[in-house]
Amino acid sequence: MNGTDKGAFVPTRLTLLSMLLVSMLMLMGGAAVAPALPLIHAAFPDRDFAVSLIITLPSLAVGLTGFAVGSLADRFGKVRTLVVSLMVFTVCGAASFFLEDLDAILVMRFVVGVGIAGISAAVTALMAEYFTGAARIKVLSYQSAAMGVGVLLLEYTGGSLAAFSWHEPFLVYLIGIPIMLLCILSMREPSHEPLVDSDAVMHEPVRQADRRLIAVCYGAIFVCQTMCFLLPTRIPTFLEDPELPGYVSASMVGLFLGIHGVTNSVVSLMYRRIVTVIRPFFIMGLGFLIMGVGMVLLILSPTVITALTMMILVGVAIGMVCPAVSNTLAGQATSTTSGKIMGGYSTFLNFGQFAISLISVPLLSMVDGSIPALFAVMGVFALIVGILFTSYCARDGRFKSAATGA
Numbered sequence: 180m181n182g183t184d185k186g187a188f189v190p191t192r193l194t195l196l197s198m199l200l201v202s203m204l205m206l207m208g209g210a211a212v213a214p215a216l217p218l219i220h221a222a223f224p225d226r227d228f229a230v231s232l233i234i235t236l237p238s239l240a241v242g243l244t245g246f247a248v249g250s251l252a253d254r255f256g257k258v259r260t261l262v263v264s265l266m267v268f269t270v271c272g273a274a275s276f277f278l279e280d281l282d283a284i285l286v287m288r289f290v291v292g293v294g295i296a297g298i299s300a301a302v303t304a305l306m307a308e309y310f311t312g313a314a315r316i317k318v319l320s321y322q323s324a325a326m327g328v329g330v331l332l333l334e335y336t337g338g339s340l341a342a343f344s345w346h347e348p349f350l351v352y353l354i355g356i357p358i359m360l361l362c363i364l365s366m367r368e369p370s371h372e373p374l375v376d377s378d379a380v381m382h383e384p385v386r387q388a389d390r391r392l393i394a395v396c397y398g399a400i401f402v403c404q405t406m407c408f409l410l411p412t413r414i415p416t417f418l419e420d421p422e423l424p425g426y427v428s429a430s431m432v433g434l435f436l437g438i439h440g441v442t443n444s445v446v447s448l449m450y451r452r453i454v455t456v457i458r459p460f461f462i463m464g465l466g467f468l469i470m471g472v473g474m475v476l477l478i479l480s481p482t483v484i485t486a487l488t489m490m491i492l493v494g495v496a497i498g499m500v501c502p503a504v505s506n507t508l509a510g511q512a513t514s515t516t517s518g519k520i521m522g523g524y525s526t527f528l529n530f531g532q533f534a535i536s537l538i539s540v541p542l543l544s545m546v547d548g549s550i551p552a553l554f555a556v557m558g559v560f561a562l563i564v565g566i567l568f569t570s571y572c573a574r575d576g577r578f579k580s581a582a583t584g585a
Contacts (some may be wrong), residue, residue, distance in 0.1 A: 180508070182443060188367035190309045195318065197361040201261065201302045202322040203329025204268065204355065208288075208295055210236030210330045211351040212337035217347035217515070223281050230281070233288055235536050240292025241299065241529035246292065249300035249522015252514055256365045257308070260518070261262045264297025264502065271353025282388040291352070292529075299525035304517035307509035308369040316451045316506055323447035323502040327440040328584040334437065367539075369514070391518065393511055396504045397527040398462050399568070403500045405469055405538065406529030406561055409495055409554065418486060430581055438487065439494035446498025459503040460568065466499035467565030472560025478551040487553070492524075 212233060219230050252260035264324030271290040278284050303322070309319050333351060340347035417423070418435060455464060460538060476485050512520045539553065546552035 188369065192363065193361070193365040194309070197358065197365045198302050198306060198318075199321055199325040200358045201265070201298060201362065202325040203332070204358070205295065205299045205302075205525070206330050207370060208241070208292060208353075208532075209234035211333040211337035212348050215341040215345040215348045218341060222345055226281060229285065231536070232285055235293055235533050236285060236288040236307075237257050237292035238533040240289045241296040242533060244293050244296045245300060245522045245524075245526030245529065246519060247522075248296045249304070249518040249520070249525070252297070252301045252304060252518030252522070255551035256368050257305045258362070258368050258520060261301035261305070261366070262359060264294045264363055264514065265355050265362065266294075269352055269355030269359065272355070273349055275348040276346045276504055295529075296522065296525055299520035299528075300518050303505060303509070303521035303524060304512065305366070305369065305516045308514055308520060309513045313451065316454060317507055318503075318581050319504045319505045319509060320447050320450040321372050323450070323505065323585060326501070327443035327447065327498070328489030329436040331334035331440040358500075360429040370403070393508060394525070395460075396508050397523055399500060400446060400504045400524060401531040401534070402467070402561070402564055403470075403497060403525040405506075405530050405535050406474070406557055407439070407497050407538065408532045408535045409474075410439060410490060410558060412494060412539060413550050413553065414486060414490070417481075418483065423481070423483065435487065435490065439497070441488040442491050442494030443498040443501075446495050447502050450498070450502040453499070455505070459507050462499050462503045464565045465498040466503070467561045467568060469499070469565075470496035471558045471560075471562030471565060474554040474561060477558075478549075478555035481551040533553060 211419070216230065216234065219233060220227065223230055248260070248264070268291060271287045271294060275284045278287070288554065296342050303319075306318050306322060307315065336351055337348040340350065444519075450462075469492050471487040473496070477489050479485075505521075508518075508520055508524050542556060543553050544549070546556065
């Protein structure tokens, strides 16, 4: 390894494993508990809206606190922030197993979101500081893949535990204990310069961050997450319709939803090869175009096979957009701003997840309750974003240079 200070901490394979395990928790706000939602509705039949907040409240909390927690990480240390956040995540997440009062559960869910905000900002900032160049591209691609795998595993585990009662899925949060211990054993605060040098695929991080470029990245991840969270919120209802040719049983819906997580992970792992051929901002634009095509397909042929195709294409799009955004933001970060910048990434990612619950309801009423029509409307929007993204970035020289990760 090059560019290390004498006595500086050098990340090991165990360090990388710890960061990837942490990354699997970044989208865990509602994933593990989602399979138990019908049971929770049955336990609190008169509080439908409050029950729905069990899934969305962590994302709202991350959105509201991401920047602040990221700034705290810059001030007090990323590793320290990560460990404390994992502790909050574990204790408050598992606490709902013991609770019977819905209001108390909602308080815990909000605090879980604050913990996830710290986890997301700290671990992504550590990746940006521990690594640079081609090594950073590879590691952040691994992170995007780990997030996809994490959602799949946690939804499956939560669904299995929900067979006992609605309380048991909250025990999944105890996974934070061994991961926290691994982080304590394998991580130290990074030196002021990145430790793993580049092989010239990317430039060194710039010292003056381009705020306009960062804003475009935040907008991209917001739109991406808004689109992709249509799948778990609307596709189950579509697939379980008995009038749908080849409709899917409730027990199979979880596996179908996991498909986009698998394709997301596969494409994310390929990102470091893709970026040597296509610039990151064009990768983002292409991702939105692929996402839009997939969503529009559903209204043209509302079948299970088309829905499966859509989920695969959306997974491909997420696997392109997320690592492109995280790598570009990492290239804008320094040791004193990485927590805040990557905290912003977490903020807009989760605001996107929360926003779809507000957007989809009025849109669905506008299209007379047709789920394929809802996806078509959002798909057209994704196509417009993709076209604007690629055409505008092609004209702006700063986005061309940013494409190499500078």
